[in-house]
Amino acid sequence: MDYSEKIDYLANLIKKSPYTLALTGAGISTESGIPDFRSPGTGLWTKYDPMKVATVSALERDPAAFYKINLDRWTRYNGAEPNAAHYALTRLEREGLLYGVITQNIDGLHRKAGLKQLWEVHGHLRTCHCMDCTQSFPFSCLVDQFNAGINPPRCDKCGGVLRLDVVLFEDALGEDFVQAVQAMTKCRLLIVVGSSLQVYPVAALPERAKQLAVINKEPTPWDDRAEIVINEMAGRVLTDILAALGIM
Ligand code: APR
Numbered sequence: 001m002d003y004s005e006k007i008d009y010l011a012n013l014i015k016k017s018p019y020t021l022a023l024t025g026a027g028i029s030t031e032s033g034i035p036d037f038r039s040p041g042t043g044l045w046t047k048y049d050p051m052k053v054a055t056v057s058a059l060e061r062d063p064a065a066f067y068k069i070n071l072d073r074w075t076r077y078n079g080a081e082p083n084a085a086h087y088a089l090t091r092l093e094r095e096g097l098l099y100g101v102i103t104q105n106i107d108g109l110h111r112k113a114g115l116k117q118l119w120e121v122h123g124h125l126r127t128c129h130c131m132d133c134t135q136s137f138p139f140s141c142l143v144d145q146f147n148a149g150i151n152p153p154r155c156d157k158c159g160g161v162l163r164l165d166v167v168l169f170e171d172a173l174g175e176d177f178v179q180a181v182q183a184m185t186k187c188r189l190l191i192v193v194g195s196s197l198q199v200y201p202v203a204a205l206p207e208r209a210k211q212l213a214v215i216n217k218e219p220t221p222w223d224d225r226a227e228i229v230i231n232e233m234a235g236r237v238l239t240d241i242l243a244a245l246g247i248m
């Protein structure tokens, strides 16, 4: 199949599916200027070893070093805006052709694009909490303290170290993941957009879909079980899908 035949094929799968979900990864946000993790040469994990810098033990061992290495990448893209791919998924949801999005991204761009049903299975950058008394605070409290030279940022209730509400390696996944697994039990068509599908347990979710479509620049381990794989830029593909569905 050539590109336009693939677009028509995927548009057809979407039209016929009674329950469609999207599973997105960092690749859906690269067109908003946010680097992904594993793209050759540009991915964040081509510069850092995540098992050394993005784990719970790294935070517990030396919280000041943890924030020195990581905080910049969590704050640098605050001004990023959703791109055509985010808006296209929101449009599909509004037309009743997409039930919701399971995202591994913490950048908040699906929410910014107006998506309603969203499961942020790797957390988000809106809040943080105290590692001792678990009191919750806006994430800005942590960032403001760091920027004022207070590192590690501390709880103003008990003095404990603050940690952001993002899932780190070695963390258990939270309520959003439990609900996403629930949603997958009803899912006919899962559309993966911009994920290398290498990080478990999220990378096991395609197992539960009756039909799988992958929109990703690079091959993924699930491609041979997908109905359709489109190795193109997500913004272009999803815009063309809307057009093929007659949604302008
Ligand atoms: N259009 C389509 N695909 C793209 C685009 C784009 N514009 N840009 C990048 N990609 C693809 C890349 O080819 C890559 O295969 O998106 C994929 C992104 O994969 P990763 O960088 O591994 O990101 P992701 O799958 O979200 O990583 C999962 O790993 O480190 C953890 O917590 C982190 O949530 C993250 C998880």
Ligand code: ZN
Pocket: 130, 131, 132, 133, 134, 135, 155, 156, 157, 158, 159, 160
């Ligand atoms: Zn506290």
